[in-house]
Structure formats: C-alpha cells, structure tokens
Amino acid sequence: MKAPVLTAGTETSRDHATKAPLPSAARRKGKSKSDGFWPWLFVVPTVVGIGVFYLWPMVQTFYYSFTKWGVFGGAKFIGLDNYTRMLADSSIPQSILNTLIYTAIVLLGIPAAVILASLIERPGMRFASLYRTLYFIPYVTMPAAVGIVWRLIYNGDFGPINWFLSLFGIHGPYWTSTPGFALLAVATVGLWMSLGFNLLIISAGLREIPRELFEAAEMDGASRIRQFFSITVPLLTPSIFFVTIVTVISGFQLFDLLYVMMGKANLAMPQTQSLVYIFYNQAFLQNDKGYAAAIGILILAIIALLTAFQFRIQKRWVNYV
Amino acid sequence: MSESTLAATARAESVPVGELAPNPSSARAHMPDAKSRSGKQGSNTVAHIVLGIGGLVMVSPLLYQIVMSLSTNTEVQSTPPTLWPSVIQWHNFADVFGSMNFGSQLWVTVAITVLRVIGQVLLCSMAGYAFARMRFRFKGPLLALVLSIIMVPSQLFLIPQYQIIQNLGWLNSIAGIVAPGIFSAFGLFLMRQFFMGLPDELEDAARLDGANPFQVFFRVMLPLAANGLWALVVITVLWSWNDLLWPLVVTSTANAAPLSVGLSNLQGEHSNNYPILMAASLMAMAPILIMFLLMQKRVMAGIGRSGLK
Structure with a gap:
C-alpha cells in the first residue's frame, strides 16, 4: 500500500522539477495562445540560416544525385545513372572496406579506455588529473598539424618507428605510401586522437557506479580482476555503447588525417581512401558533383543503417540500471 | 547567482553524460573506503607504471x-633519431613566417574562430531560449525540422553550400569560411536543453518588473546559462580552429586559407624542410593546447556535456 503512494509522490515532485516552466506557462495561456511576435525575433535568424545553409542544401543534394554536371555548369537529370555507376565502381566497396578496417582499429581504443579509466578512477589514485590531461591532449590537437608530425614519425628512411624496428632487425616499410600499411598508419593516429575522448566519457560513467558495489564485492573476497569483469564492465555498457556509436560515425567521416598524412598525389591513395575522400575528390577535384552527391547519400545511408543496427542490438549487451 | 547554484541547476537537468565532476577525488575523499584502498600501495604501483608509460x-x-622543431634538417634526418639538438635552432620559428603565409593564415584562423563563437553563442542561445521557454505557433514542427539535420553528415550540405558561397562572391574570404558555421542545430539543441533546466522564478520576477523578453533573456536568463555557453564555446573553438574540409573547399589561395589548409598544402612545396614544418605545425596547435591546459576542467566538461566535437 505504501509503495505506490511513495512512487506517486516522487513522480509528481520529479515532474515539478523537470517541467518547471509549466505553471507560469499555464497561467499565461489564459491570456493568449502564444508570446506574440517576440519568439520570432529570437528564432528567425537561426531558423532561416539553418534552412538556407542546411535544410535546403540537403534537398538539393538529393536532387543533384540524379543529375550529371556539364563542364560549364548546368545539371542534366539522368535518373539513377549515378547510382548504377556507383554499383559498378570498384573503388566504392574498396573504400567502404577501408573505412570499416579504420573503424575497427580505432574501436580498439574503447577496451583500452575502459582499462585505463578503471585505473585512473581508483579511489585515492594520485596524479589522476595529470593522467587525464596527458591522455586528453591528442584529442584537442589539429589533425592537419599533427598529421604532419606523424608523417615524419612514419618516415620510411629516418623515422623513429623504422629506427626502432631496425633494432630488432626488422626493415620497416614506407608506411604512408604502401597500400595496407598506410591504412594501418592512419588508423593508429585515429586511435591515438580519440582515446582521450573515450576515456573522458568512460571515466564519467565509471564515477556513476556506486562505490558500495565494489566494497560489497571486496568483502565477499572478489579480486580486482573479478570486480572489473563483474561490476565495472557490465555497468559501463551504456557509456561503452555511446562511445561505440560516436566512433563508428566519426570513422565514416574519415578525411583530415588521410588527406594530410598521405596527400593527394600519393599512389597508395586508391587502396587507402575513405568514402569522404572519394566524395571530396569527385565533387571538388574532378568537378563531378552529381556523382559526388550520390556518394554523399551513400554515406548517409551507411551511417543511418549502422547506427540503427547498433541501437537494435544494444539490448543484448547494454545494461541500463 | 553563485557558481554553486549554477552547478546545481546544471546537475538537476538530466544531461546524458552529465556534469563530469572534474574533481571526484574531493568528493570521494570523505568516504572511509578511500583510505583503506589507497593503503594498498602495492597494486597501485602497477597502475602508475601502466598509466605513466601510456601517458x-x-x-x-x-x-x-618540439625537439625536431628546434633541430637542424640534418639532425631530423639522422638515425638514430636526435634526442636533443646540439645547438637549439630558435630561428626555425621565425623562418616559418618567411617560408609560408603563416601570418595571414593565423589571422584567418583566429578570425573565423572568433566570428563563429560570437555568432553561435548569440544565435544558438537566443533560438534555444525561445524553443525552451516561449510559446509560438509551429514551435514543435519547426524544432523537429531544425534538429533533423544533427545526425546528417556534412557531405550532404557541402556542394550546395559551396554554390551559395560562390554565388555570393565569397570564395577565398573570411565571410565565406565562416558563413555556414555560425548556424548550428547542435548548438541550438545544447542551449535549449540548458534553458529547459533553469528555474522559473527569476524569469517571472523580471517579467513582473516590466522587463521585455529581450531584457529578460540578456539580463536574467543568459547569465544563468553560463555553463551551457562554456560548453558551446569550447566545442565551437575546437571545431573552428581545427576544421579542414570546408575551408579547403572554399579557399584556393594561400593568403585566404586558414592554418589547417595551409599546413595540409605544405606537403609538396616544403616537404623537405622538416624543422620548419614541425615549427609551423607546433605554432598552429599551440593556442588550442595552451587554452586546454589553462582551462582543462571547462574544456573536458564542455566536450563531455556535448558528447561530440
């Protein structure tokens, strides 16, 4: 008998807290249905700007994907030709595969972040904020600038990586200009840049786990390893899910690092390029904007599908407390 | 309004990633458990070794x-790698200005960052406020329409945006780089969420005192949203400063380009003068790195709260 009353009580108070504007809104509703012209002064600049620069362009891109662009401008409607051309274009599946490999490598940063976060967020851990800073620094660096540094680090003749490998008698490749190795090199930098973000989100999730759970487990004699797999990881799944979604979406947006670390003239580019790179190349270097628009639609479709898929399977592994 | 009240209002609101509690140790220090655990120094040593090496x-x-930016080109290309230059080559930093359009590109980068921050802070907070706390016709559908673009990748806007800038004659201009980016559906959403979590009383009191909605917004509500504004500023600065694809598309001359584009185009021309390249890229990243080191908590909280760059 008591329980429902209690629940109802908390419900109303929560309602009151979150929907605080309600009472006054209801009061004003008596006078008029809206706040007059004032709201429009607040929203019109943004709504018009977003309409002009984002909403209408989206509609235009859909239309462009059915057109062929002449050399001197002017778009001709060609139906589904760009899409059938895409099916026959072998660089498309190659670039999707490249993007998947890139994303898979960057996703390795998530288990790494879970382990690092569980170490940093230990109660009474010294230097915790120093560690947070160190790991987060790469995330705020400019990809164009840091890509140049990494290109030097990967240099085949005198880069420190190949020097290090030579200590073990390994003759390192020309990383950024050899197919296969180039993608690995770029993805490693992607992992390096995103680790701090993953760590930030997962640390925040970790701090929400009630300490009592660990205390109880410790009293029951569970080892730290056991606590990690039985408490930390399961209760972190919502955060892990979130960073997975973000990593996959940004993986399919790969452009900056690829462009800067490899360069337009790189002969390994065809085997390494991402969908966004093909889009850029077609739209602004080849000036084939109709085909580029169709590739844009493909990118949207893939991201939407992958995200929907992840939301679908989340209930199999994500625990919401 | 005190900082703590602001923090409380921010926390009361259910932001997904939430207040990132930049100093959890202080909160946890009171727990009796903390002492007993940190007493286990043995196992924390391993943690420090792992975290230290990783860091x-x-x-x-x-x-x-940094070392390479202070070395000679011969030292950069020597194996084993130079650990410290025999003579520190400070002039590399000055030489950057002579060998690329660093000065003008820095100016473009600063200008686009400042303009986008001002534009987004003003526009997103005003629109976010109206969508959160005012009533007008078509509010729901309008909001849904605006927010529908948040998950859409930028490639779907890029070609028509380029045409608009081209038709305005804004290619190779700061206005052209800035224009689409002063509007942000994501920023609007962020600010709307923030304003929805604020209490009613102050707004009502100001209104009873005869303040018009502009005065209520600028004098009462905007200062209350400081934490949300900081998050917006942090992500806008990071994104504007580091952004490559859009400026690459709308600029074709070295003078009009921001640093991100300038650096990425250096690969051909100056690819052999490594110390200059290192000095240039270091100077391009330095302002953001310094900003981050000075305000780590705000930056991390801002990025955590917004979820995405």
Missing part, C-alpha cells in the same frame, strides 16, 4: 615535434 606514449609525438 608518455600519448604525448611522445608532441615531444618529438
């Missing part, structure tokens, strides 16, 4: 960059 690996590319 060193994370910053080592930047340390390498």
